[in-house]
Amino acid sequence: MTLTLEEVEHIAELARLRLTPEEKERYRDQLSAILDYAARLQELDTSGIPPTSSVLPPHTMLRPDLPQPGLTLEELLRNAPETEADQFRVPPILE
Amino acid sequence: MPALTDLTLTQAIQALRKGNLSSQELTRAYLERIERLEPALHAFLTLVPERALAQAKAADRRLKAWRSSPSEPLPPLLGLPIAVKDVLCVKDMRCTCGSRILENFVPPFNATVVERLLQAGVVILGKTNTDEYAMGSSTENSAYGATRNPWNTEHVPGGSSGGSAASVAASLAPAALGTDTGGSVRQPASFCGVTGLKPTYGRVSRYGLVAYGSSLDTVGALGRTAEDVAALFVLMAGSDPRDATTLDLPVPKIDLGPSTSLTGLRVGVPDEYFITGIQPEVEGAVRHAVDVLASLGAMVQPVSLPHTEYALPVYYLIAPAEASANLARYDGVRYGPRLSGETMWDLFFNTRGEKFGAEVKRRIMLGTYALSAGYYDAYYGQAQKVRTLIKRDFDAVFEQVDMVAAPVAPSTAFRIGEHTGDPLSMYLEDVFTLPANLAGVPGLAFPVGFDRQGLPIGMQLMGPPFREEILFQSAHAYQQATDWHLRRPNL
Numbered sequence A: 001m002t003l004t005l006e007e008v009e010h011i012a013e014l015a016r017l018r019l020t021p022e023e024k025e026r027y028r029d030q031l032s033a034i035l036d037y038a039a040r041l042q043e044l045d046t047s048g049i050p051p052t053s054s055v056l057p058p059h060t061m062l063r064p065d066l067p068q069p070g071l072t073l074e075e076l077l078r079n080a081p082e083t084e085a086d087q088f089r090v091p092p093i094l095e
Numbered sequence B: 001m002p003a004l005t006d007l008t009l010t011q012a013i014q015a016l017r018k019g020n021l022s023s024q025e026l027t028r029a030y031l032e033r034i035e036r037l038e039p040a041l042h043a044f045l046t047l048v049p050e051r052a053l054a055q056a057k058a059a060d061r062r063l064k065a066w067r068s069s070p071s072e073p074l075p076p077l078l079g080l081p082i083a084v085k086d087v088l089c090v091k092d093m094r095c096t097c098g099s100r101i102l103e104n105f106v107p108p109f110n111a112t113v114v115e116r117l118l119q120a121g122v123v124i125l126g127k128t129n130t131d132e133y134a135m136g137s138s139t140e141n142s143a144y145g146a147t148r149n150p151w152n153t154e155h156v157p158g159g160s161s162g163g164s165a166a167s168v169a170a171s172l173a174p175a176a177l178g179t180d181t182g183g184s185v186r187q188p189a190s191f192c193g194v195t196g197l198k199p200t201y202g203r204v205s206r207y208g209l210v211a212y213g214s215s216l217d218t219v220g221a222l223g224r225t226a227e228d229v230a231a232l233f234v235l236m237a238g239s240d241p242r243d244a245t246t247l248d249l250p251v252p253k254i255d256l257g258p259s260t261s262l263t264g265l266r267v268g269v270p271d272e273y274f275i276t277g278i279q280p281e282v283e284g285a286v287r288h289a290v291d292v293l294a295s296l297g298a299m300v301q302p303v304s305l306p307h308t309e310y311a312l313p314v315y316y317l318i319a320p321a322e323a324s325a326n327l328a329r330y331d332g333v334r335y336g337p338r339l340s341g342e343t344m345w346d347l348f349f350n351t352r353g354e355k356f357g358a359e360v361k362r363r364i365m366l367g368t369y370a371l372s373a374g375y376y377d378a379y380y381g382q383a384q385k386v387r388t389l390i391k392r393d394f395d396a397v398f399e400q401v402d403m404v405a406a407p408v409a410p411s412t413a414f415r416i417g418e419h420t421g422d423p424l425s426m427y428l429e430d431v432f433t434l435p436a437n438l439a440g441v442p443g444l445a446f447p448v449g450f451d452r453q454g455l456p457i458g459m460q461l462m463g464p465p466f467r468e469e470i471l472f473q474s475a476h477a478y479q480q481a482t483d484w485h486l487r488r489p490n491l
Helices: A003-013 A021-043 A073-077 B009-018 B025-042 B049-068 B112-119 B162-169 B186-192 B226-236 B280-295 B310-329 B344-355 B357-370 B377-400 B421-432 B434-439 B470-481
Strands: B044-047 B079-087 B123-126 B176-179 B195-197 B219-223 B266-268 B300-302 B403-407 B443-450 B458-460
Touching: A003 A021, A003 B357, A021 B123, A021 B357, A021 B377, A021 B421, A073 B300, B009 B025, B009 B049, B025 B044, B025 B049, B025 B079, B025 B123, B025 B310, B025 B470, B044 B162, B044 B357, B049 B123, B079 B162, B112 B176, B112 B226, B112 B300, B123 B162, B123 B280, B162 B176, B162 B186, B162 B219, B176 B226, B176 B310, B186 B195, B186 B443, B195 B470, B219 B226, B226 B443, B226 B470, B266 B280, B266 B377, B280 B300, B280 B458, B280 B470, B300 B344, B300 B377, B310 B377, B310 B434, B357 B377, B377 B434, B434 B458, B443 B470, B458 B470
Parallel strands: B079 B123, B079 B176, B266 B300, B266 B403
Antiparallel strands: B044 B123, B176 B219, B195 B219, B195 B443, B403 B458, B443 B458
């Protein structure tokens, strides 16, 4: 078992996920099995091998810096669960 | 003339231009078939019959005007209905990504591929079912219920573009858009007996595709024939100022004539794709299909992609890592439903914990762990280095051959529920499709036979980056010489 219940809780905290006690146990078992499987990557000697973060040749796409029409305020806000005065409404952040 | 819903795109274009058929007749024929078969298959998440018929009516007006003055150029796919996977934004049409967390999201813009196809004249029938956020290999991870395989409704259609593949296989649409991050176009195409393209990474814009694994995501298409998929591909491809990963390369003109000669083409068959545990009928059908390519003039030789077995652990670290970042935006503030909370943090935790499904949470957790302090080098960093080795395997093979032929999946479509209790066993279904995504190369899947249960078997051709035309030419030649792609399920 690669993961403990405490580690699962720590990961869920980082990922901002509220989990039930059953979910925590299930993820401990399932994620441990997947990570055990992934441990085979350690078999390979990768010293001197650069990481690949993108398969593309390095390139920079340039475009003229011109004003373009964008989305309207109505379009930007219409999917929000709660709005007020043309803004997204959220619970208080500061006391 | 065959039934309207059996026409290929290419045949339908001819009939529409001649005036033998109207777009409204064609669209109505598909909508009626959808109405009859959708309860048994559940290929769609959203249907828009009125909007589709209005588009068809407009197309008919334009076709009529063109027939009286044919010198005017006509959009190439004018009046042809298609289906769109529900992870691609269509303006003012609900986009759920198969998730409860986007159950009421209505995009205010079109994805670039959607915009380009609308400019080309297509009629959109609706949005097809998908594993939640395209994370899955069976569509069983859709929050709205699984799609059924049209060849046997006890079996999965594959995934994550399972709704798109099932809709094409069942003739609910002549073609459909899909996306492929780890095999999500090719594997369902294989399971449903249709043709599906995963393009080169950088070839087709992802603007308006809801992001999953950004270094792997591609937008592809599914259809009945290589010719039909190529017709969509040439319109979808090309650089887009809204997606900085697209390369400014000319899009090839793909000319698939009646010629079936593959003389001089070098085809590699990688040993690593014929592993212990592969269904013998799958191996037999794929090897036979390679013989057909040889009979058409191709030169076949064994090749080696030695790091193939590592693609699975590499993918299931890199894709979840990218997903954990991409899905951070679903927080109950700007879109989607919201669960209440006394503080901002409670709101985030409650909404995400409740509205994401089990597989999405699993991958977010896995990715968060792989990126976390103390584990980054061992998991994510090592995976990125092994990805380099996988890419180098392909670079080396394409020095020797023009393309690689391999099975799409180790077995035909599995039963609904067969893997749902064991995520790792589900991941193992992706073992042959993941390498192309990690290397960024194009792959084209198409049917090459059936097993004893009557389920389709698929083969994939993988080519060098930006050489999709070789794959289309080869699959087209194969389809001129065989008739597997013409078989239809009894529905």
